[in-house]
Amino acid sequence: MVNGLEDKDLLGLVYGRTRTSNFSFNVYDIKRIMQGQYVLVEGKKDNKLFLAQITEIETVGQSAIARCEVLGEIRDSNLVPPIRPISAGSKVKMPPKDLLEKILAKTMPKKKLLLGRLLFHPEFVPVYYNPDDLARHLFISATTGSGKSYTIGVIIEELFMLMERFEKEYSIIVFDVHNEYGGLLLPNDDEVQISKLKNYDLSPRGFKENVLLFDWEYNPPKLSEIFTPDRLLFIYGMKEQRHALVLQRLIKEKGQASLDELRELVEISDIHHSTKQALLTRINDLKESGLFSSRYILPEDFVKPGYLTIFRLAGTPLGDFGIRFFVADILRQLYDKYREREITHKSIIVIDEAHIFAPKAGKKDPVREIIERIAREGRKYGLWLILASQSPRDLSDIVLMQCNSVLALKMHREDISEFSRIFGVSKGIAETLTTLTPGKGYLKAPSLRLPVLIEIRPKCSFDIKGSPERQELVEKEVKKVALQTSKMIAKKEETITEELKVIKKEKSKPVTIKEMEEITKQPHKRESQETLKEQIMVKRSKSARHKTARAEKTKIEKTTEAIIIYDKEVIESIISEIRELGIAARTLIRELIKLQEIPLQEALASTDERIIDILKVIGFVEERRNMLRLTLGEVLERRIGRKLSELEKKELLEQIYKQI
16 A cells, blocks of 8 residues: 555556657556546655546557546645656546545535535545635536436526525526526426435425515416617617617617507607508517516516526517517616625526526627626626526527536537637646436536536426426416415515505695794784695695605716726726736737737737637737728727727726737
């Protein structure tokens, strides 16, 4: 035995040429190793211990060779960069369970999520995830049937149990495109999964106590029928944006309009007949769809600390168009509430099939833009994202670049290059994902000491997939919770109505003697009752006008202050993004702020091509006629949301120049 490791743990010996970053070893028994597996190397000369990961396995006749990436030298359960290559002849062994647990869990806080166990290790090694990493968003990728929705269910369960053990600091909002998350309401009844749950000290349970559920059949979550210019963009797809612009011009003076008012404005306008008919058709479709109502849903109805809100979208009116509009509208409401600090606790937004809402391809898309804005700026306000899609190739690059955590289950081979490029995963490890069975994948996150291959734990709640009887059981529970949600909102509305009645009653109270004495300052002065009442009403009117004027002034001051704060936050967000890309990106942006454009070859001589590609994707630079041009001014306008004067642009760019 050496360093607590017996020879039975021996997997092979290091051979041939080695580097500080990689090596190869002769495999004694190919059945005991897998691509992606961790191995422990005991230095032949100095007995130092190194942790490595198998990235490729090659067979030559009857023998096998494993190529490995060195993850670090182990010192007191820490990984430090090696300063010398591993010596040929060093022993390669199976890492002990205790050692891996210490390395993986050392940086984890007390509040953590138990997502599963380490894949390709003979013993049970738990894998945890730091929920604070969600502040920089999580991307989940998986092919159909690989366990994407199941994995999201596990994460939601862990967040629920975390809030039960500690304070209820999150609200969770799920956009359930295919009505797959109703199973969270009931306990798991699968005997095999229940048996595996015991390894995690967990047992079957449902999570219906703190769930708000909206379903288009039982309690439809309708939207407001009042449209502002910005909101009009959502009712048209990317190819139809010109129609939205026409409607924007029609309501420019009014500032907003109902569907009925929009129809009237279009009917009396002098726009071209074909355009008019197209607009009227869409407005009539919206009016008749049942998607809108004067009694519409607000963030106060569905954002509550300690609660999960599920929007079941499969029955949304107008199909995919209605679903995109609904998600965009809800996200816009949430973003505005958080930006104005009207909601201060953290909200975790789960968007399944995210490529439907934030596609990579296409021109201007307001639905994609609101998701990109939340991805860029949401963490400042407490809006965190979990985005799931079948392929990273289908999702907006801007959104993907903001996701610092990734959980990839089984992937198609054609997705490997894109996945490796965006998330910095070696192609050898990425190739492993093409052969995995459902529920197994690759997890990389800021708080994890090293990326891991993971087997997702079984759910505590019900697995909805199976016979029609199982789905019927879930639907029955869904209906109960949906009706309870309706009652809760109705009760809240009744409370607000009662409060308004009290206020109205106070206002209608008769004039008091005290008010008469205050108005006359002479209690015994002989004046008619009517004259006194008139004077009191005048006083009340003046007081009301003064209050209104003061309120309006305060509102203007607050709006101005909010604009200044928001501008500052946008600048800080951009500075943070540039700093995160490293010194080469900072130097390049500073040079471009001074010169506005430089030859592309000159930029490539001093900056890595990948950094330039990232800056292009984010939109900070563009390539034109072999010149690299700064487009940060345009980005500032888009993110701030208004046209900037040249002087304003110059001042803001100078701020960025000084602080990066």
